[in-house]
Amino acid sequence: MKAMVFTEFGDPDVLQVMDLPEPVPGPGQALIRVGAVGVNHFDLDIRAGVSRLEHPNPHTLGMEFAGEIVALGPDVEGWQVGEHVAPLYQVACRECPACEAGEQTHCERLQMYGVQRAGGYAEFALANVRDLIRLPENMPWTTAAAVQLTYGTAWHCLITRARLQPGETVLVSAAGSGVGTAAVQIAKMTGARVIATAGSAEKLQRALENGADEVINYTTDNLTEKVLELTGGRGVDVAFEHVGGTVFESSFAAVAKQGRITVCGGHAGEVVNLDLIELFRTERTVLGCARASHGELRKVMDLVAQGLLHPVVGRTLDLEQAAEAHRLLDDRAAYGKVVLVP
Secondary structure, rough: EEEEOOOOOOOHOOOEEEOOOOOOOOOEEEEEEEEEEOOHHHHHHHHHHHOOOOOOOOOOOOOOEEEEEEOOOOOOOOOOOEEEEOOEEEEOOOOOOHHHOHHHHHHHOOOOEOOOOOOOOEOEEEEEEHEEEOOOOOOOOOHHOOHHHHHHHHHHHHHHHHHOOOOOOOOOHHHOEHHHHHHHHHHHHHOOEEEEEOOHHHHHHHHHHOOEEEEOOOOOHHHHHHHHOOOOOOOEEEEEEEOHHHHHHHHHOOEEEEEEEOOOOOOOOOOOOOOOHHHHHHOOOEEEEEOHHHHHHHHHHHHHOOOOOOEEEEEEEEEHHHHHHHHHHHHHOOOOOEEOOO
């Protein structure tokens, strides 16, 4: 089979087409013909060698993918060849205290497709059948591959961690990104007022079409001042922050007293300035958010299947164009999710 792999860290050009043996499913596994695979910023971190996680070499990226079962391992019951599925991207042991508490993100032996295991940047991929989600046959592969790391993360941040309530005001940073578009939709579905930021007029217009109530161009406006102006000087109840650097600092200053800021990324700067006096005097809460649990991932996939959430796929490229896809994310040149199709 053909796969996009890398054997050394570096820029997107280290990704190369390689012919690999077609995997054979073992006990408890399914072989999936990949219909589409989502491209995520974490893929870029792994490729560049800055993820702080180990992985096999040569390595096949692709944390979230969807496709059709083409073979099953011995003794597998309850699944059929031809079913449309998407594996939960987190492979948890299901035995440690964290797993028993439903917190698979903190599993003591956690692995992920596209990280410790071969992922979906390939024509075929193996997955554990216990991790599979059945998909409606009319759901496009590109849609199914654009849910878990965007909508799952946004749900975990806004609903589980920040406990967003109807009528609250939310600031969504980089609303043109995959996770940003998801956060806007989830916040609106919850009944919140959404202030979205982006760096171009086109992305701001698309954010409004995606459900945002007000928008801010962070390249021309002072983010904090504009938020305070839009909220009558009060600030937002919740800031959804996944950029880092000075964007975190501006977003933090735009949060109301006793408000919350969720943090699930930091590509623009992982170490930031935080005024502790301002933190405790305003009683703001900074919430670190890692990844969604299996329950949260199944929840957002179900909401997509019901048509209540609508993943935004900005670009669909051939698998061999993986390097271009990585450049699009690096350059923030795509609105919504970038997806590869073998």
